Amino acid sequence: MSETIPSAPVIPIEEEQSAETVSAGLARATTILAIGNIAxxxxxxxxxxxxxNLFGASRAVDAFQIAITIPRDLYDLAIFGHTNSAIVPVLSEYAAREDKSELWRLVSALVSLVLLISGVLVLLMTFFAPYVIAFYRGTPSLTPLESPFALSPELLRSSGMSQAAFGLSADLLRLTAPSLIFMSTFSVLAGMLYALRRFTYPAFGAALFNLMIVVTTLALAPRIGIQGVAIGWIAGAVAQMSLQFLGMRGVRLRLMFWSLPQMLRHRGLQRIGALYLPVLFTLIIDVLINRPFSYTIASQTGEGNIAYMHWATNLREFPMGLVGTAISIAILPTLARQALQLSQRTAFRQTLGQGIRLALTLIIPAAIGMFVLAGPLIGLLFEHGQFTAQNTFDMAVVLRLYLVGIPFAAVDLLLISAFYAQRDSLTPALVGLFSLGCYIVVTLLLLPHIGFLSLMVADSFKHLVHMSVSFLLLRRRLSGLGDQRLMGTAIKVSGAALVMGVAVYGLARAVAELFPPQGLQERLLLVFVPSAAGVALYFFMASRLQLNEFTLFVRALTRRLRRG
Structure with missing residues (x-):
């Protein structure tokens, strides 16, 4: 929801930073988050x-996916899985004060509340796992069970699963359910560290999570099967949460279970809840409308379309995570502090402008490079076994249409962060609802003409609409966003990226003629040689064009790699 920004905070605020310091800090934070995302x-x-390799496309893997999807979805919906919208802006306000005691009190209340909610949900998942899985898969009758661990015929029929698969899913859910506690606690601790502008440990939390799954699976799966992977999931959640304690120097937290009424009356906690409600609304709309609509269209327009959509989306999310997500997380704490004082409105505009310009300098060449190399990249990653050259061609078309929209999506993430920094989560939710309507209308209009591909075109159009409306609203609210500098950067970056794209295309054709992509080595050459040349060429042109944000990012990346 939208809140009025206080014009004069009573509590002393930390000293303002210069534009150069903010810009350098943004570049450093983005670099850390990008490296963590890559890992x-x-x-x-x-x-x-x-x-x-260990299990193939088997019943065991399907059961494991069900067992991790349920706590993960509950984490998203019930335990503030998307906390940047609510937790970071409010905690940043408290973190900006010289006296941090109220920040520790608010975080203590948050951790206590999250532990209570997640603990109750874990108990429900553990003791009623068959019901939970059946409800997740279908709509069973509420016939009482003789035992919470029983598998009744009604539950089996409603789930659409065999008895063996259903039983394995229930057993694995009981193993993975406690991960909800650790993931939820991690979310709060990471939000606090972001508010304190300590990015390193949250940035590498997901990497440690996956590393623990890999290590535990290698150690246990050969002996105990898929249960070893489930144990790895728990170990990853514990490790991800524990890593955050390394960044909590000077932090003083205490559990507040015994003072629940007092805890719930904390104004900061109430504001976080109010800010999260519109975000929760958009998540529910996505689950109930957007996903079913997209998957229904995909399934009705041809075999394999859902798989194309899923895989292409995962590939698209790689540059989005490196650029859009990383910068939006890096910029939010600074924007949230600057939004506290009307005297810092100019600084707020400058910081947002720096973030957008940095996003443009990175996401446009990434999108063009991936657009040009979509075919070779998909061939390298997927063209094995039953995945044919025709599948590669079809999926490349899907990916390219998705890539058209990612520059808009990356900039849009920063604009959304600007709204969140102003304690306004309602406006992005309403704009999101409008853009979803545009997505559905465009899909239905184009469906008779281009079929399944209408989903990708509509998706890119949706991001364009959301970005444009958000930009206009913020521009009006902030009395400008430095339009000339943004336009100048966009023109320079687009020109350099197009030159790079032409060069990459020509080099890729030359490599393909010299080394026809028949084996793994040739496919690697076809992807990495043009990619490396394109990156080097873009680096050269960016330095000649004096793209300052890009220069700061490269310097920060170089320093970080030298330290690493």
């Missing part, structure tokens, strides 16, 4: 390969 995705990919 997480690489280890996540290793995890998927390991699962496929």
């Amino acid at each position: 997480s995705r690489a280890l996540g990919f290793a995890k998927e390969i390991l699962l496929s």
Whole structure:
């Protein structure tokens, strides 16, 4: 919900930072978050390969996916899985004060509340696992069970699963359910560290999560089967949460279970809840409308379309995570502090402008490079076994249409962070509802003409609409966003990225002629040689064009790699 920004906080605020300091800090934070994202995705990919090698496309893997999806969805919906919208802006206000005692009190209340809620949900999942799985898969009758661990015929029929698969899913859910407690606690602790602008440990939490799954699976799965992977999931959740304690120097927390009424009356906690309600609404709309609509269209327009959509979305999310997500997380604590004082409105505009310009300098060349190399990249990753060259071609078309929208999506994430920093989560939710309507209308209009591909075109249009409306609303609210500098950066970056794209295309054709992509080595050459040349060329052009945000990012990346 929207809140009025206080014009003069009573509590002393930490000293303002110069624009140069903010810009350098943004570049450093983005670098840390991007490296953490790369590590997480690489280890996540290793995890998927390991699962496929050990178990294949089996009943065991299906049961494991069900067992981790349920606590993960509950984490998203009930325990503030998307906490940047609510927790970070409010905690940043308390973190900006010289006296941090109220921050520790609020975080203590948050941790206590999250432990209570997640603990109750874990008990329900553990003792009523058959019901939970059946409800997740269908709509069973509420016939009482003789035992919480029983498998009644009604539950089996409603789930659409065999007795063996259903029983295995229930057993695995009991193993993975406690992960909800650790993931939820991690979410609060990470939000606090973001508010304190300590990015390193939250950035690498997901990487450690996946690493623990890989290590535990290698150690236990050969002996005890898929249960070893479930234990790895728990170990990963515990490790991810525990890592955050390393960044909590000077933090003083205490559990407040015995003072629940007092805890719930904390104004900061109430504000977090109010800010989260519109976000929760958008999550529910996504689950109830957007996903069913998209999957229904995909399934009705051809075999394999859902798989194309899923895989292409995962590939698209890689540059989005490295750029859009990383910068939006890095910029939010600073924007939230600057939004506290009307005297810092200019600084707020400058920080947001720096973030948008940095996003443009990174996401546009990434999108164009991936657009050009979509075919070779998909061939390298997927063209094995039953995945044919025709499948590669079809999926490349899907990916390219998705990529058209990611520059808009990346900028949009920063604009959404600007709303959240102003304690306004209602406006992004309403804009999201409008853009979802545009997505559905465009899909239905194009469906008779281009079929399944209408979903990808509509998705890119949705991001364009959301970004445009958000930009206009913020521009009006902030009396401008430095339009000339943004336009100048966009023109320079687009020109350099197009030149890079042409060069990458030509080099890729030359490599394909010299080394026809018949084996793994040739496919690696076809992807990495043009990619490396394109990155080097873009680096050169960016330095010649004096793209300051890009220069700061490269410097921060170089320093971080040297330390590492």
